[in-house]
Amino acid sequence: MKWPFIKLIPKNTKFGFVRFSMPAAIVSVVLCIASLVSCFTLGLNFGIDFKGGTVVEAVWDKPINLAQVRERVGNMNLRDVGVQDFQEPNQAMIRFLPPEGADASATVDAVKAELRAIMPGVKFPRVEVVGPKVSEELGVNGALALGIAILLVVLYIWTRFELQMGFGSIVALAHDIILTLGFMSITQLDFSLTTIAALLTIIGYSMNDTVVVFDRMRENMRKYKKMPLGDIIDLSTNETLSRTIITALTTFLALLGLTVVGGETMQVFTVIMLFGVFIGTYSSIYVAAPVLILWPPKRGAEKAAARTEADARP
Amino acid sequence: MLHVARWRVLAVIIVSLLGLIYALPNALPQSVRDSMPSFLPSKTVNLGLDLQGGSYLMFEVESQVVYKARLEAVADDLSRELRGQRRPGELGSAKTPILFAGRGLTPDGQVARVTIQNPADIPEAIKRIESLASPVIGLTGPTGRTDLDVKAVPGNVIEIRLTEEAKTSMTRRAVSQSIEVIRRRIDETGTKEPAITRQGVDRIVVQAPGESDPEKLKRLVGQTARLTFQMVDETVSPAEAAAGRIPPGSVLLEQPGEPREPQVLVRRRALVTGDNLTKADPGFDQQTGEPAVTFQFDGAGARAFARASTENVGKRFAIVLDDKVLSAPTIREPILGGNGQISGSFTIESANELATLLRAGALPAPLKVMEQRTVGPELGRDSINAGATAGIIAMLLIVAFMILAYGLIFGGIAILALAVNLILILAAMTMVGATLTLPGIAGLILTIGAAVDANVLIYERMREEELAGRSTALAIDAGFKRAIVTVMDANVTALLTALILFYFGAGPVRGFAWTLSIGVITSLFTAILMTQVLVAAWYRQTKPKRLPI
Numbered sequence: 001m002k003w004p005f006i007k008l009i010p011k012n013t014k015f016g017f018v019r020f021s022m023p024a025a026i027v028s029v030v031l032c033i034a035s036l037v038s039c040f041t042l043g044l045n046f047g048i049d050f051k052g053g054t055v056v057e058a059v060w061d062k063p064i065n066l067a068q069v070r071e072r073v074g075n076m077n078l079r080d081v082g083v084q085d086f087q088e089p090n091q092a093m094i095r096f097l098p099p100e101g102a103d104a105s106a107t108v109d110a111v112k113a114e115l116r117a118i119m120p121g122v123k124f125p126r127v128e129v130v131g132p133k134v135s136e137e138l139g140v141n142g143a144l145a146l147g148i149a150i151l152l153v154v155l156y157i158w159t160r161f162e163l164q165m166g167f168g169s170i171v172a173l174a175h176d177i178i179l180t181l182g183f184m185s186i187t188q189l190d191f192s193l194t195t196i197a198a199l200l201t202i203i204g205y206s207m208n209d210t211v212v213v214f215d216r217m218r219e220n221m222r223k224y225k226k227m228p229l230g231d232i233i234d235l236s237t238n239e240t241l242s243r244t245i246i247t248a249l250t251t252f253l254a255l256l257g258l259t260v261v262g263g264e265t266m267q268v269f270t271v272i273m274l275f276g277v278f279i280g281t282y283s284s285i286y287v288a289a290p291v292l293i294l295w296p297p298k299r300g301a302e303k304a305a306a307r308t309e310a311d312a313r314p
Numbered sequence: 315m316l317h318v319a320r321w322r323v324l325a326v327i328i329v330s331l332l333g334l335i336y337a338l339p340n341a342l343p344q345s346v347r348d349s350m351p352s353f354l355p356s357k358t359v360n361l362g363l364d365l366q367g368g369s370y371l372m373f374e375v376e377s378q379v380v381y382k383a384r385l386e387a388v389a390d391d392l393s394r395e396l397r398g399q400r401r402p403g404e405l406g407s408a409k410t411p412i413l414f415a416g417r418g419l420t421p422d423g424q425v426a427r428v429t430i431q432n433p434a435d436i437p438e439a440i441k442r443i444e445s446l447a448s449p450v451i452g453l454t455g456p457t458g459r460t461d462l463d464v465k466a467v468p469g470n471v472i473e474i475r476l477t478e479e480a481k482t483s484m485t486r487r488a489v490s491q492s493i494e495v496i497r498r499r500i501d502e503t504g505t506k507e508p509a510i511t512r513q514g515v516d517r518i519v520v521q522a523p524g525e526s527d528p529e530k531l532k533r534l535v536g537q538t539a540r541l542t543f544q545m546v547d548e549t550v551s552p553a554e555a556a557a558g559r560i561p562p563g564s565v566l567l568e569q570p571g572e573p574r575e576p577q578v579l580v581r582r583r584a585l586v587t588g589d590n591l592t593k594a595d596p597g598f599d600q601q602t603g604e605p606a607v608t609f610q611f612d613g614a615g616a617r618a619f620a621r622a623s624t625e626n627v628g629k630r631f632a633i634v635l636d637d638k639v640l641s642a643p644t645i646r647e648p649i650l651g652g653n654g655q656i657s658g659s660f661t662i663e664s665a666n667e668l669a670t671l672l673r674a675g676a677l678p679a680p681l682k683v684m685e686q687r688t689v690g691p692e693l694g695r696d697s698i699n700a701g702a703t704a705g706i707i708a709m710l711l712i713v714a715f716m717i718l719a720y721g722l723i724f725g726g727i728a729i730l731a732l733a734v735n736l737i738l739i740l741a742a743m744t745m746v747g748a749t750l751t752l753p754g755i756a757g758l759i760l761t762i763g764a765a766v767d768a769n770v771l772i773y774e775r776m777r778e779e780e781l782a783g784r785s786t787a788l789a790i791d792a793g794f795k796r797a798i799v800t801v802m803d804a805n806v807t808a809l810l811t812a813l814i815l816f817y818f819g820a821g822p823v824r825g826f827a828w829t830l831s832i833g834v835i836t837s838l839f840t841a842i843l844m845t846q847v848l849v850a851a852w853y854r855q856t857k858p859k860r861l862p863i
Contacts, residue, residue, distance in 0.1 A: 257708025
């Protein structure tokens with residue numbers, strides 16, 4: 001049986017990945033710095049989940065006069081009013097912060113009444129009000145979730161593999177998260193609760209990839225006790241390369257399906273995930289593994305004695 | 315060689331069938347589900363508000379108000395204690411009076427203070443004030459602690475605070491009472507069963523599915539509805555009161571429905587409160603024909619009101635709802651029957667709402683809306699459709715890809731495993747009552763992409779083993795043995811992040827965590843156990859010389 005696709009990925013690749021690890025490291029470092037700079041200068045575009053405030057989506061049976069809406073809502077003594085069109089001309093999205101100290105939930109009812117006055121029969125398919133206390137908690141919880149996720153994953157890698165590999169994976173994770181945040185900062189995509197979900201999923205995906213490469217390295221280090229570490233990394237990366245590409249492709253295809261789901265938050269989720277799949281794959285090959293060259297894990301005779309499960313393979 | 319234990323085959327068949335039975339109701343219309351025999355499961359997966367449409371409201375109980383009320387009561391009672399008066403029903407001779415001044419609450423209402431004239435009296439004063447404390451009831455019974463923390467501070471001042479135990483216990487009680495009141499109110503209106511749940515220490519979440527009016531829901535749930543009958547203070551003129559000369563024991567309240575008298579000065583002490591109502595119904599004012607609310611006092615309320623109205627004929631009293639005066643009529647004759655009518659500027663609807671609120675009782679403390687999320691049912695339906703389309707597209711793409719990459723047999727096995735995986739996720743979510751949300755659908759679709767990863771790992775390993783010169787059977791066997799370790803390690807990390815999301819996430823994101831974590835577990839089952847059984851069966855059937863991958 002000859003399937004065309006198999007020929008796309010040769011059975012035995014021998015790319016010299018490690019040879020390019022120095023330029024790759026420079027690129028990674030530069031990109032990370034650029035991302036951090038962007039995060040601190042441009043900042044992240046936090047949505048109401050983390051900033052607090054109100055979003056109202058309005059749908060009318062006629063095109064909505066945005067200028068009129070802007071004027072009427074603008075005269076209501078609210079803060080940070082933003083009115084924008086939304087997908088169709090008969091839809092509009094209104095964002096605002098209630099006046100200092102006012103009840104956000106009562107304010108949104110007043111805005112709805114104002115809009116009903118200028119557009120009889122207008123409907124509000126989505127209304128979201130997030131109070132300042134809640135948004136603060138959501139922010140703290142989101143940061144906590146990311147921190148704990150990284151910690152647990154690294155602990156797991158450490159216990160299953162080696163301390164050095166745990167270190168390699170934490171560097172890779174930090175790299176992925178920083179670049180993704182930088183990406184979000186440059187594109188000014190809406191940073192919401194769903195973004196946290198996407199970030200955690202990227203962590204999961206990137207780790208999955210890293211684990212597959214590390215697992216093969218562990219095996220090859222036992223198999224070829226004399227081989228230099230650089231060659232082990234090259235060999236392991238090549239051996240797992242076809243799996244890496246195929247899994248990235250299937251995940252990519254799944255995400256491609258998701259692009260048809262409308263709604264701003266889901267679109268942002270899909271875009272971030274697409275970015276994350278790419279970065280996560282790259283970081284397993286060019287961040288997690290090369291870190292081991294800088295700080296090599298122990299191997300050879302002293303290790304073999306310590307490991308009971310060594311040479312499980314014939 | 316390639317022997318697969320019988321229990322594995324059985325496990326795969328039984329779990330797949332069970333999954334199918336539990337997932338099936340989701341694909342059937344309501345009418346078919348209703349007519350199914352009762353031994354078959356008919357539960358369907360819970361849809362989140364973002365898919366179903368509906369309102370999510372999170373309230374915070376303002377427990378500060380409850381604390382303040384308790385301290386106000388203590389500040390009132392302590393004057394009697396310090397003066398040495400007997401409590402009602404107390405025997406024995408009166409104690410020596412202690413001179414004091416400056417009794418009152420700090421502006422934030424969290425500390426009561428009193429200044430004692432003679433420093434020598436302070437220990438006795440503390441003892442008397444402490445006698446006002448009441449025991450704190452914890453979750454499991456009395457805690458042995460009291461609710462007041464009384465201590466002397468410089469300047470001959472005694473400060474009274476609530477202990478932390480007391481605050482916790484009062485908050486807990488206020489939240490439970492609020493939930494009860496909210497439930498009664500919602501039951502009264504016969505709305506489609508909104509879910510009312512406690513969240514954290516002092517929060518209440520109300521979720522109403524389907525077509526619902528969030529504004530009406532907020533009015534119904536969030537209004538304190540504390541009704542009081544208080545005497546109007548006519549010792550100073552309205553102009554003087556408005557200028558700030560308010561006698562102690564009185565308070566100036568708004569009267570929104572009466573432009574001729576926007577503010578009314580009333581006595582703080584309530585003659586009767588809404589707690590003493592037994593009935594409240596919407597009706598009409600017999601003289602003006604305007605909508606009104608008629609009510610009936612219980613025995614104690616009727617007696618108290620009869621006495622007050624007899625003593626105060628010719629004077630005015632105010633009917634106050636949540637610190638706003640509804641009306642302030644003059645007492646023309648003693649009101650002895652214990653029933654009456656509240657008129658004000660009502661519409662039929664608002665009279666109806668007030669009657670409902672009064673029947674259900676007042677909230678122990680005001681509720682503040684912390685978070686509100688409303689999704690229209692049409693938007694929810696659109697999201698479900700978009701999610702289904704996305705799933706089908708993703709599935710088709712991956713099916714095509716897997717067949718291209720691994721051929722009909724191995725690709726087909728992976729797809730079968732994937733299909734069973736999806737069914738199992740749906741079944742598991744239905745069984746445990748997990749909620750499917752829009753991000754959850756995204757998680758499901760992402761799982762489709764990630765679940766084939768396990769198959770890919772196994773197949774790639776087999777391919778390698780064969781290239782390394784092993785026989786087909788050995789290659790298959792070694793492929794599974796080695797790949798499983800990797801699959802496990804890779805999935806544990808995915809599960810860890812999913813569980814963290816579940817713990818920290820809220821609402822829709824939690825739905826994402828549900829599908830992701832269930833998906834990791836089911837994909838371990840389908841990729842490892844099921845794929846192994848299928849590949850072994852294929853091998854026994856065909857005895858191939860080479861792997862077709």
